[in-house]
Amino acid sequence: MNVLRSSRTTLLLLAALAARNAAAQGAPAPQAPPAVDINAELDEFISTDQIQAASKRVQDVASAPADVVVLRGSDLKAQGYRTLGDALGGVLGFISNADHAYQGMGMAGVYTLGDQNTRMLILLDGHALNSPAEVGSSKLGEDFGIPLELVDHIEVVRGPASSLYGNNAFQGLVNVSTLFAAGDSQPGFLGAATAGSGGLGELWAAGSVPIHGAMASLVVSGFRRTGTAQDLPELQDAPLPANADAESRQSAYLYVKGSDWSFAGSFLSRLQRLASGPYGSIAGDTGNFYENRRLSAEFKWEPRTDSVRWMFRFFGDRNTFSDQFRVAPLETFAPAQPDQQTDVDPDRSLGLEAQGRANLNGHLSLTFGTELQYHRYFGAYLDAQGAPSVDTEVSYGIGNTYLEANWAPTAAWNLVGGLQRADWIPGRVASTIGGVEQDAPKESISRLTPRLSVIWKPAAGEVVKAVFGQGFRFPTIFERYYTDEATQAANPAIKPEVLTSSQVSWSRTWTSRLTTHVAATLFSWQDAIIPGSSGDQEQYQNAPDAKKGRALEAEAAWRHQGLELSGGVGWYDWTYQGAPLENSSRWNGVLKAVQRLGAWSLAGDARYVDGRQSAGTGSAVPANWTLRASLRWDTARCWAQASVEDLTNSRRRDLVAPEYSPVTWMAADGRALRVVLGVRL
Amino acid sequence: MRFRNLIVPPLVCACAQLPAGDLAAPTLAKFLRVLLQATALKGVACPDKELAGELTNLGVALDPDAKMVWADSPADVARLAKQGRLVVCGTRGLLASGASLAVVAEGGRPAIYANPKAITATGLALPDSIMKIVKVAP
Numbered sequence: 001m002n003v004l005r006s007s008r009t010t011l012l013l014l015a016a017l018a019a020r021n022a023a024a025q026g027a028p029a030p031q032a033p034p035a036v037d038i039n040a041e042l043d044e045f046i047s048t049d050q051i052q053a054a055s056k057r058v059q060d061v062a063s064a065p066a067d068v069v070v071l072r073g074s075d076l077k078a079q080g081y082r083t084l085g086d087a088l089g090g091v092l093g094f095i096s097n098a099d100h101a102y103q104g105m106g107m108a109g110v111y112t113l114g115d116q117n118t119r120m121l122i123l124l125d126g127h128a129l130n131s132p133a134e135v136g137s138s139k140l141g142e143d144f145g146i147p148l149e150l151v152d153h154i155e156v157v158r159g160p161a162s163s164l165y166g167n168n169a170f171q172g173l174v175n176v177s178t179l180f181a182a183g184d185s186q187p188g189f190l191g192a193a194t195a196g197s198g199g200l201g202e203l204w205a206a207g208s209v210p211i212h213g214a215m216a217s218l219v220v221s222g223f224r225r226t227g228t229a230q231d232l233p234e235l236q237d238a239p240l241p242a243n244a245d246a247e248s249r250q251s252a253y254l255y256v257k258g259s260d261w262s263f264a265g266s267f268l269s270r271l272q273r274l275a276s277g278p279y280g281s282i283a284g285d286t287g288n289f290y291e292n293r294r295l296s297a298e299f300k301w302e303p304r305t306d307s308v309r310w311m312f313r314f315f316g317d318r319n320t321f322s323d324q325f326r327v328a329p330l331e332t333f334a335p336a337q338p339d340q341q342t343d344v345d346p347d348r349s350l351g352l353e354a355q356g357r358a359n360l361n362g363h364l365s366l367t368f369g370t371e372l373q374y375h376r377y378f379g380a381y382l383d384a385q386g387a388p389s390v391d392t393e394v395s396y397g398i399g400n401t402y403l404e405a406n407w408a409p410t411a412a413w414n415l416v417g418g419l420q421r422a423d424w425i426p427g428r429v430a431s432t433i434g435g436v437e438q439d440a441p442k443e444s445i446s447r448l449t450p451r452l453s454v455i456w457k458p459a460a461g462e463v464v465k466a467v468f469g470q471g472f473r474f475p476t477i478f479e480r481y482y483t484d485e486a487t488q489a490a491n492p493a494i495k496p497e498v499l500t501s502s503q504v505s506w507s508r509t510w511t512s513r514l515t516t517h518v519a520a521t522l523f524s525w526q527d528a529i530i531p532g533s534s535g536d537q538e539q540y541q542n543a544p545d546a547k548k549g550r551a552l553e554a555e556a557a558w559r560h561q562g563l564e565l566s567g568g569v570g571w572y573d574w575t576y577q578g579a580p581l582e583n584s585s586r587w588n589g590v591l592k593a594v595q596r597l598g599a600w601s602l603a604g605d606a607r608y609v610d611g612r613q614s615a616g617t618g619s620a621v622p623a624n625w626t627l628r629a630s631l632r633w634d635t636a637r638c639w640a641q642a643s644v645e646d647l648t649n650s651r652r653r654d655l656v657a658p659e660y661s662p663v664t665w666m667a668a669d670g671r672a673l674r675v676v677l678g679v680r681l
Numbered sequence: 682m683r684f685r686n687l688i689v690p691p692l693v694c695a696c697a698q699l700p701a702g703d704l705a706a707p708t709l710a711k712f713l714r715v716l717l718q719a720t721a722l723k724g725v726a727c728p729d730k731e732l733a734g735e736l737t738n739l740g741v742a743l744d745p746d747a748k749m750v751w752a753d754s755p756a757d758v759a760r761l762a763k764q765g766r767l768v769v770c771g772t773r774g775l776l777a778s779g780a781s782l783a784v785v786a787e788g789g790r791p792a793i794y795a796n797p798k799a800i801t802a803t804g805l806a807l808p809d810s811i812m813k814i815v816k817v818a819p
Contacts, residue, residue: 038718038719041715042810042814045708045711045715045791046790046791049790050703050705050708050786050789050790058786059707060705060707060708063705070789072788072790152787153788153789155789182703182786306730307731359706359734362734362735362738363738411738
């Protein structure tokens with residue numbers, strides 16, 4: 001078996017490297033270090049971004065075989081971003097999409113309508129929040145659950161990264177490092193209260209205490225929003241009631257960090273009411289809602305031998321999605337006794353990852369490992385009387401075996417090559433429709449994903465990269481196996497979609513104050529999974545042709561004393577079958593500013609997203625600006641912050657997925673004000 | 682079931698328990714080279730093989746008896762500090778054990794924490810270029 005063979009190869013490699021440890025002990029000849037410009041070297045040193053996401057090991061960003069952006073915690077605080085999606089929306093090429101159920105995010109100027117971020121892998125302290133079953137969560141809005149005040153930094157890989165991470169690292173990868181994991185946590189307590197427009201309120205508290213040589217940190221948080229009145233002219237002239245858009249969330253995160261081990265456990269529960277009435281439910285009825293519950297635990301052990309760093313990770317997740325819709329079979333609005341439909345979709349999983357990182361002779365380093373996951377999904381659709389009319393049970397395994405080599409023959413050159421083998425192996429697959437069990441075909445999916453990068457540093461502070469990478473996304477359980485017999489058909493033969501990216505970039509630090517970055521990228525998106533039809537039923541299928549994309553991006557950052565300015569402009573051109581791709585934006589721009597003065601900081605950002613259109617409905621949204629500003633006063637013991645957002649400039653709208661039909665777009669929340677008061681003990 | 686064939690448990694290995702640093706070895710090596718230059722010291726003792734390899738690539742002399750030493754365990758830090766050596770480490774918590782400087786990652790970038798008492802005990806004076814970027818550990 002190929003999977004077993006690749007795993008055996010990994011084992012042989014581990015054994016060979018372990019044996020090699022004993023031999024690699026040579027004393028170098030003493031010599032005087034070459035003279036360096038101390039001030040220039042120190043300035044470069046403290047400005048060197050350190051990342052782990054690109055190659056699953058710590059490296060400086062210039063040596064990473066990918067296009068990586070680092071969002072630092074100090075900037076996140078100064079800008080007053082509330083959600084992970086807010087922060088990522090300020091990264092060039094990212095476009096957010098709001099449907100008042102989940103915060104969606106697209107990259108390189110394109111977002112797939114209805115996608116709950118299955119094409120972007122999101123990690124919290126290295127633990128994947130995405131579920132291969134995709135049971136309804138975006139991870140980017142209030143369903144992230146960790147206050148950004150507690151984030152040390154965010155690493156954003158712009159482009160596919162499946163050669164190490166496998167499924168979901170399709171358009172990009174986001175790794176959020178909390179203060180507990182990335183930093184050197186000190187004992188203490190902090191907490192904050194937030195109040196804002198739309199009836200927004202949040203309370204959170206976090207504490208860290210030393211326990212037997214380890215540092216244990218706990219965050220608990222509660223959030224509620226009474227909602228905003230939705231204006232949906234396709235449904236009715238008057239705005240829908242605000243409380244039909246209400247949202248609430250409770251979350252907790254425990255992180256215990258030892259000398260070479262860590263444990264992370266998280267819980268999150270979120271309820272979002274659905275004013276827009278998706279799937280033909282009654283618009284404005286407070287009985288429509290999505291509910292997500294996520295529970296996860298991970299133990300990580302990172303021992304070391306002389307020249308190999310090991311990492312063993314054991315993890316388990318439970319993702320549960322449920323929804324409830326109030327449906328009027330014959331009328332559109334407010335029937336006397338609406339029917340109620342309920343859907344419950346839990347996915348449980350257990351997994352492990354074993355990884356080794358070896359530096360063989362100072363010039364060649366290897367990262368190798370294997371990750372295995374076992375999942376069990378059981379979803380049920382309840383009819384109007386509460387009886388299960390359809391259920392689907394799928395147990396499946398996911399394998400991810402990878403090897404990456406980094407060869408630096410001289411200080412100026414890095415060559416990085418990698419290869420990953422992924423497997424999706426079904427165990428039990430069965431659907432019960434109307435009391436009759438139906439077995440579905442059980443076809444495994446395997447694929448190889450390569451990576452190749454050439455990194456050239458012609459001079460200090462200058463980097464040229466040529467990066468080739470691929471991302472893939474297995475079909476979700478819904479896309480492959482979901483059927484209700486009447487309107488939706490399963491498609492067990494559906495293939496994973498693959499995104500190939502080829503990029504050339506040039507980064508230069510002109511002075512200690514000014515840096516620039518330009519990049520040109522070609523994309524080919526093959527076998528895209530799209531809604532289609534099979535006979536008179538709907539069915540997810542692979543697109544017959546590839547989506548093609550081109551991107552040109554230019555960014556600059558400038559700092560002087562307490563002022564930091566950064567920004568960029570991106571041009572994107574996506575086509576499918578010769579026509580502009582749905583919901584793709586040609587121009588994207590972002591400008592950020594932070595001015596620090598003692599305990600005070602004043603920050604703001606402006607974002608521009610070009611107009612987009614929907615291929616299916618012909619609906620379009622115009623180009624729009626998003627403006628934010630935040631004033632913060634921060635001392636050792638407390639902080640206070642006021643933030644304003646203007647999302648209504650140019651009537652910001654977002655296109656939405658077909659399930660909202662006849663609604664084709666929704667407006668953003670509008671102008672918002674938030675005030676935060678925090679304390680540290 | 683085929684999934685069982687995926688189970689590969691490479692879990693058995695004899696491992697010395699050394700905490701990993703927060704910064705990439707090439708980045709740490711560059712800092713140690715600057716620190717050597719700034720303090721006019723001649724070499725560094727470094728038991729970490731990966732970091733030692735990077736130091737060698739930068740032309741830094743490795744000397745087990747050097748005044749400056751990289752250490753990453755509380756016992757080593759305490760022992761070496763008692764010898765009056767300039768102990769540099771990668772964990773802020775080791776400053777309490779007597780390390781002079783801790784080079785860590787904060788907000789995704791390097792940060793340096795200093796233990797003034799330990800630095801004074803070494804008899805060395807760090808130049809202003811270093812001191813202006815270090816943070817003093819509480």
